[in-house]
Amino acid sequence: MTLQVCVVGGGPAGMMLGFLLARSGINVRVLEKHSDFFRDFRGDTIHPSTLEILDELGILDDFLKLPHQEVRQLTGQIGDTTLTLADFTHLPVRSKFLAFMPQWDFLDFLAGKARVYPTFKLEMESEATGLRFDGDRVTGVRVKTASGEAEVLDQLVVGADGRRSIIRDAAGLQPEDFGAPMDVLWMRISRQPTDPGQVLGRVDYGKIFVMLDRGDYWQCGLVVPKDALEEIKQRGLPALRADIRRIAPFLGDRVDEIKSWDDIKLLTVQVDRLRKWYRKGLLCIGDAAHAMSPVGGVGINLAIQDAVAAANILVPALRETGTASEAVLEKIQKRRELPTRVIQDGQIAIQNNIIRRVLASEGRMSPPLLIRILGAVPLFRRIPARLVGLGFRREHVTVGR
Ligand SMILES: Cc1cc2nc3c(=O)[nH]c(=O)nc-3n(C[C@H](O)[C@H](O)[C@H](O)COP(=O)(O)OP(=O)(O)OC[C@H]3O[C@@H](n4cnc5c(N)ncnc54)[C@H](O)[C@@H]3O)c2cc1C
Numbered sequence: 001m002t003l004q005v006c007v008v009g010g011g012p013a014g015m016m017l018g019f020l021l022a023r024s025g026i027n028v029r030v031l032e033k034h035s036d037f038f039r040d041f042r043g044d045t046i047h048p049s050t051l052e053i054l055d056e057l058g059i060l061d062d063f064l065k066l067p068h069q070e071v072r073q074l075t076g077q078i079g080d081t082t083l084t085l086a087d088f089t090h091l092p093v094r095s096k097f098l099a100f101m102p103q104w105d106f107l108d109f110l111a112g113k114a115r116v117y118p119t120f121k122l123e124m125e126s127e128a129t130g131l132r133f134d135g136d137r138v139t140g141v142r143v144k145t146a147s148g149e150a151e152v153l154d155q156l157v158v159g160a161d162g163r164r165s166i167i168r169d170a171a172g173l174q175p176e177d178f179g180a181p182m183d184v185l186w187m188r189i190s191r192q193p194t195d196p197g198q199v200l201g202r203v204d205y206g207k208i209f210v211m212l213d214r215g216d217y218w219q220c221g222l223v224v225p226k227d228a229l230e231e232i233k234q235r236g237l238p239a240l241r242a243d244i245r246r247i248a249p250f251l252g253d254r255v256d257e258i259k260s261w262d263d264i265k266l267l268t269v270q271v272d273r274l275r276k277w278y279r280k281g282l283l284c285i286g287d288a289a290h291a292m293s294p295v296g297g298v299g300i301n302l303a304i305q306d307a308v309a310a311a312n313i314l315v316p317a318l319r320e321t322g323t324a325s326e327a328v329l330e331k332i333q334k335r336r337e338l339p340t341r342v343i344q345d346g347q348i349a350i351q352n353n354i355i356r357r358v359l360a361s362e363g364r365m366s367p368p369l370l371i372r373i374l375g376a377v378p379l380f381r382r383i384p385a386r387l388v389g390l391g392f393r394r395e396h397v398t399v400g401r
Helices: 012-023 048-056 060-065 103-115 166-170 229-235 237-247 249-257 299-321 326-360 369-376 378-390
Strands: 005-008 028-031 069-071 073-078 081-087 098-100 120-123 127-134 137-145 148-153 156-159 175-177 182-190 201-204 207-213 217-225 265-268 272-274 282-284
Touching: 005 012, 005 137, 012 028, 012 103, 012 120, 012 299, 048 060, 048 299, 048 378, 060 103, 073 378, 081 369, 081 378, 103 120, 127 148, 127 166, 137 156, 156 166, 156 299, 166 282, 182 229, 182 249, 182 326, 201 237, 207 237, 207 326, 217 237, 217 326, 229 237, 237 249, 272 326, 282 326, 299 326, 369 378
Parallel strands: 005 028, 005 156, 028 120, 073 201, 156 282
Antiparallel strands: 069 098, 073 081, 127 137, 137 148, 175 272, 182 217, 182 265, 201 207, 207 217
8 A cells, every 4th residue: 555654663753753644634654663662761751842742732631641750850969969950840831841751651652642543554563674766766665574575655755763774774865973972881770769869860980870760660871981881891790880889879789680781781872963864755854864862861852853843844745745845855854954953062062071071080070160050050950951851943733633
């Protein structure tokens, strides 16, 4: 069956775009290579800008019924000093907080809302392996499923298949790689009711340790220098456990829950951006167009903003002509490139000027002057809250049912 749009990848970008297109009466299929959304950590933060979009779509109240945590102020600990670094309570939106929710719950929720529309098809365990061309125009996707290989032919292919996008490779779209000085080791440690409240990041002894409260366990991320895993393995697990206990002493013997290297997942950090996000018959959005650093935890939200901008521009074009011209696709890149560039530039500056230095240092740390001022003056905390919570050039849903 030829549909109007084939979205490759059921992450935040792909699921939101699928939902928005289906809601506007556009026939869309979303191909997702996994059998469910339940897998490794992929970011848990739903920012006020995304909550506002859910509100515009009339699904915020249902979303907030799902188990989640609402964080109104972001705190961090540098050495012995705990500081409030961002205060979301003054943002000019309905939801003045970050919602922390496991990403699989968020994606399941979007899938549930999208399935209501007969124009929506979600094809799980369907892995895109390449593109089909007619001359220089992309006309479809080669797909591997449990029952074999097939081709789907659609009017427009959207690559929303994340940072290792095969779609952008197959389309010959070239990313500019900005590099990243770090990777993240991800692990779980049980949580006790007597543990301190959520302090997002602990910075000390040349380490950065992130802890997300997931109810009965902490989802922990240890930021390590890029490609350092082999060296860390050579030092051994006991040394790693000791590092973690030193930076978060309240964990005590619970660090022994990290029993083997299998309990630790390496998340590689990558920051890049396509020079051109489209070609005839194809568009890339989300991490497939611009892989985001975890700095600021904004990637999911940027992916959602891309999806909203793409739907706002695509729906009128698809309704009118049944397809999207290169001029239409170029308009989407133009709309989203500047906010992406601004945020990535900020992430790269933080990576190179702060994270790189922290990881290269040893011994106890104390907050630099700028951070101390930020922590001490409540008014200033609104600035990072605005940048992180709402981003820049915020999108609103302009296409309806
Ligand atoms: C260590 C780390 C921590 C992060 N933490 C946060 C955070 O806390 N908050 C935040 O907002 N962002 C965070 N990010 C960034 C965030 O994960 C991404 O920016 C965001 O997930 C991008 O969404 P996406 O939909 O574009 O891509 P993805 O989330 O990568 O989704 C792509 C989807 O496509 C599917 N797929 C891939 N290939 C194929 C294929 N060939 N065929 C079919 N399906 C395919 C994948 O299975 C996946 O479901 C973090 C990144 C890293 C590296």
